[in-house]
Structure formats: C-alpha cells, structure tokens
Amino acid sequence: MTAKGKVYLVGAGPGDPELLTLKALRLIQTADVVVYDRLVSEDILDLIPAGAAKVDVGKRPNDHPVPQPDINRLLGRLAENGSMVVRLKGGDPFMFGRGGEELMELAAGGFLVEVVPGVTSAQGCAAAAGVPLTHRGYASGVRYITGHCRANIDLDFDWRGLADPDTTLVIYMGLANIDEIAGRLIAHGLSPETPVMAINNGTRLSERRVITRLGAVAATVRRSQFDGPVLFIVGDVVRLATHIETTAAGASDARLEIHA
Numbered sequence: 001m002t003a004k005g006k007v008y009l010v011g012a013g014p015g016d017p018e019l020l021t022l023k024a025l026r027l028i029q030t031a032d033v034v035v036y037d038r039l040v041s042e043d044i045l046d047l048i049p050a051g052a053a054k055v056d057v058g059k060r061p062n063d064h065p066v067p068q069p070d071i072n073r074l075l076g077r078l079a080e081n082g083s084m085v086v087r088l089k090g091g092d093p094f095m096f097g098r099g100g101e102e103l104m105e106l107a108a109g110g111f112l113v114e115v116v117p118g119v120t121s122a123q124g125c126a127a128a129a130g131v132p133l134t135h136r137g138y139a140s141g142v143r144y145i146t147g148h149c150r151a152n153i154d155l156d157f158d159w160r161g162l163a164d165p166d167t168t169l170v171i172y173m174g175l176a177n178i179d180e181i182a183g184r185l186i187a188h189g190l191s192p193e194t195p196v197m198a199i200n201n202g203t204r205l206s207e208r209r210v211i212t213r214l215g216a217v218a219a220t221v222r223r224s225q226f227d228g229p230v231l232f233i234v235g236d237v238v239r240l241a242t243h244i245e246t247t248a249a250g251a252s253d254a255r256l257e258i259h260a
C-alpha cells in the first residue's frame, strides 16, 4: 500500500529554542504547515518561516478549542494534500502529550509518521534549575507522573510506591490537584519535610522557581499565583538546587523564591 502522505511529530522542548534538536529546527524551517499546541513557546513559533501556515490547536485547561479527533483528521487532510506537515508539541511528543494517539491514528489511516523526540519538561526544567533528578546518596531512581485526572475520576496511583524517599517524583499537570497529591504522599509515609520545587514556565524568560516542602506545597502554590505551565519536583535532590545560583551558566536569571 502506498502511503497517503507524511506527518512529522516533533517535540519542541520546554520553551528555550536552544533546546530544540537540530532535526526539529530543520523540519520547522522547511514545513509547509506547522500545527502546534499551547505549550510551544513564542520564541520557537518565531522560528517558523513567514511563508509557512501556522495552525493553533492549543488546548487550555478546561477549554478544548480543537478536540483530539479533529486534530487527527486535520493532520491527515493536510498530509493528503501533499503538504509537508509538522505537528509541533511541547516537550517530548510521547511524554504526557497524546503523541502516541496521534501516531496510531495517522498510521491506521495509511499515513507515514516520523517522530522527532524533544527535551521533556522534567529534564529541561531540572537541568536549568541545577537539580539532578538522580544523585548518589539522594535518589536512586525517578518517576514521572501526571497529576491530572479525567473529570470525576479519582487520582488512582500506587501511593505507597510513590511515597519512596529514595526516588525523585516529577509531577506534570499537578497544579489543580497538588493539595490531594501532597496529602496522599504524606499519608503513605513521605515526610512533610520533603523538599519540593515548583517550576513555572521553565527554561523561558518568565521562569519562576519556588522551593517549599511537601507539607506546605499547596499553600505555597496558592500564594504564588502561577501563570503558565508548572512542574513539581519532589525529593531530596531539590536540596542540591541552591548550587545553581552560583555555578551554572545561563540558569541564574530565573526568579528563585524559597518558602519554608
């Protein structure tokens, strides 16, 4: 069977354009049309040539302007017309980004799909903040979880397994439920003194980092009034973050706030 067309599923990273892969940059600059979501930063959108079409299918929390099946159909239609289509997604397309669904739908529809990985926000934000996600004597492993759940469905995690002081926990999309997540982790044995870093708009000029502790994170978040994406890093490795202020080039511009 001949393919009906091709779609490039490309990760844009957490926001800093210099974290794009060379391949992502080349594809963005040669695309006929770029279909992007709300997490793709303005600095990266500025790299799309003026002659290329830009389609915003961004979803905001509790607001879904373009439903996922419509995005899948749109990508197929554009590729079928012979366009060079880049589907640009924040971070890595396969990390909590529904990239797998788009890949499967397009492949089932007879399209070729090439996936280009991006720096996922956990890695980009941790690196910029000088937080090693694993570190000898602090954390022997790391887990990425989503704090978002579908409407009226409880967060259903292996809380006992997650409440492990030897493992760093990175929480994507956790802002709305951080109160419940912190409470459950504490109820399952994680110390309320466990350090937490909340990173808002990581790797962008507007980046803010707040260090707090698990027992206080919900109150800290309420006070902080974040605007834009937020990621939580939970674990002893956060204690290492203070080194960045003096040692890491380019990472000290972000606002660091400490709430005990």
Ligand SMILES: C[S@@+](CC[C@H](N)C(=O)[O-])C[C@H]1O[C@@H](n2cnc3c(N)ncnc32)[C@H](O)[C@@H]1O
Pocket (backbone or CB within 6 Å): 014, 015, 039, 089, 090, 091, 092, 093, 094, 095, 096, 097, 119, 120, 121, 122, 125, 171, 172, 173, 174, 199, 200, 201, 202, 203, 204, 229, 230, 231, 232
């Ligand atoms: C739908 S998920 C997409 C994750 C993305 N595919 C990735 O690999 O990073 C969106 C969540 O990613 C996190 N996120 C993405 N970019 C971020 C950034 N620049 N700063 C902080 N958090 C970010 C936030 O937790 C946000 O709610």
